[in-house]
Amino acid sequence: MELIDRYVAAVGRRLPRAKRDEIERELRSALLDTLEGEGADAVDEEAVVRVLRRLGRPEEVALSYHPAGGYLIGPETFPTFQRVTAAVLLALAGLVTAAFALSVAVRTPEATELARRFGGLATGLTETLFTAFGILVLIFAFVDRADIRSPKRSEDWDPRTLPAIRPGDEIPRFDAVMAFVAPAAVFVLVNLFRDQLGLWILPRGELLLHDLALEILPWLNVALLAGMFLGLAQIGSGRWHWSTRVAKLGVDLFGLYVFWRLSRGLVARRGELLGAGLPERLVDLLELATRLGIAVVAIAILWGVARLLYRRARLQPNRPVM
Amino acid sequence: MVEPKDPIAAEERLAQELRRGAVVLATLAQVRPRQYGYSLVQRLTERGFEIEPGTLYPMLRRLEEQGLLESLWDVEGARPRKYYRLTDAGAETLARLSVHWRRLAGVMDRLLDEAERGESHGAD
Numbered sequence A: 001m002e003l004i005d006r007y008v009a010a011v012g013r014r015l016p017r018a019k020r021d022e023i024e025r026e027l028r029s030a031l032l033d034t035l036e037g038e039g040a041d042a043v044d045e046e047a048v049v050r051v052l053r054r055l056g057r058p059e060e061v062a063l064s065y066h067p068a069g070g071y072l073i074g075p076e077t078f079p080t081f082q083r084v085t086a087a088v089l090l091a092l093a094g095l096v097t098a099a100f101a102l103s104v105a106v107r108t109p110e111a112t113e114l115a116r117r118f119g120g121l122a123t124g125l126t127e128t129l130f131t132a133f134g135i136l137v138l139i140f141a142f143v144d145r146a147d148i149r150s151p152k153r154s155e156d157w158d159p160r161t162l163p164a165i166r167p168g169d170e171i172p173r174f175d176a177v178m179a180f181v182a183p184a185a186v187f188v189l190v191n192l193f194r195d196q197l198g199l200w201i202l203p204r205g206e207l208l209l210h211d212l213a214l215e216i217l218p219w220l221n222v223a224l225l226a227g228m229f230l231g232l233a234q235i236g237s238g239r240w241h242w243s244t245r246v247a248k249l250g251v252d253l254f255g256l257y258v259f260w261r262l263s264r265g266l267v268a269r270r271g272e273l274l275g276a277g278l279p280e281r282l283v284d285l286l287e288l289a290t291r292l293g294i295a296v297v298a299i300a301i302l303w304g305v306a307r308l309l310y311r312r313a314r315l316q317p318n319r320p321v322m
Numbered sequence B: 001m002v003e004p005k006d007p008i009a010a011e012e013r014l015a016q017e018l019r020r021g022a023v024v025l026a027t028l029a030q031v032r033p034r035q036y037g038y039s040l041v042q043r044l045t046e047r048g049f050e051i052e053p054g055t056l057y058p059m060l061r062r063l064e065e066q067g068l069l070e071s072l073w074d075v076e077g078a079r080p081r082k083y084y085r086l087t088d089a090g091a092e093t094l095a096r097l098s099v100h101w102r103r104l105a106g107v108m109d110r111l112l113d114e115a116e117r118g119e120s121h122g123a124d
Helices: A002-012 A017-037 A045-055 A058-064 A078-106 A111-146 A173-192 A210-237 A242-268 A270-275 A280-314 B007-030 B037-046 B053-065 B088-123
Strands: A199-201 A206-208 B069-074 B081-086
Touching: A002 A017, A002 A045, A002 A058, A017 A045, A017 B037, A017 B053, A017 B081, A045 B053, A058 B053, A078 A111, A078 A210, A078 A242, A111 A210, A173 A210, A210 A242, A242 A270, A242 A280, A270 A280, B007 B037, B007 B053, B007 B088, B037 B053, B037 B081, B053 B069, B053 B081, B081 B088
Parallel strands: none
Antiparallel strands: A199 A206, B069 B081
């Protein structure tokens, strides 16, 4: 059964998400019917290999579920396109962001200058990523049509070389959408109401910590943009990959850094808050809340690292059974 | 004149193209009362119409998307099975395609008969 599951997953990876579950279920059922019809079952590896070979390579089967010519990058090339695109876009985003962070760290500019430079970063980043994406699409569309890869003959194919299924790789649709929507909503809110960022003291309507909010904003925006790109990658792929898991850890680490800056800023402005008449207990509570934020993000990161290490240790690269 | 590199393979490809043209009609004709993927492969093969499962399964989905077939998961057996059956639109399409096919088959018979007669006249 494990070989059938790996085959079905390999086909599913190349199918549009909307059809994937149904086709996977149908394919599994059809394979079991075929085995039963031949007087074999799913534990008879030789029979399974024979049936899978007859059905064809996963990329060929996935291709047959697509309407002819209705795609720019075909199912055979698409998984590679996804991997390469994710790696290139993440690397580019990381490089541009690191260059920006370095320039700010070397000489911290005024808040207005920082905001202006951040605007430049957002524009430059968007332009860079879209251009890179466009170039990658063109390259892969060419590769798909030119068929310059080495020919793979079905009779040479060994189903036992199919990649192992990694439990927990599937990302529920809702989670993937929320991974994009949540940071996008916060991004829009904090940037639309930039002038109102800070701590409102009612009923006097006094706005405290506005300068701290502006200081944190560029860093928060970088973290949110990174989160949005990650969310898009999750929606597009529907599965966790090694690259997206590492990127998620990177985004969480950056979030930790933002919380740390916020916490440091709050502690530095304690006198200002108390001077504005805020009760000491409330100031303590604010500091505690940021510390709790740091703790939660840190635990999430540790949990992510532990899961990654566990998966690496448990899931050995799959080799054909001789 | 260009000779095909592998005449047997070229002939097989042409024969496949002929079958491809008839596969929808053959499927619509055999899906009654209701069939699941593997049973349909068996049914068609037993009647001399060989079809690869990798060709049939995606085609069943396409026919369903076109409204000619409808599917139902039967979960009462040992394991779930997806059954297909003709819709009313599918039955009407089958009836019309059958008329086209018989007309075409008649024309083809005449054409091939003429070709054979021409060959025998030429040989005399």
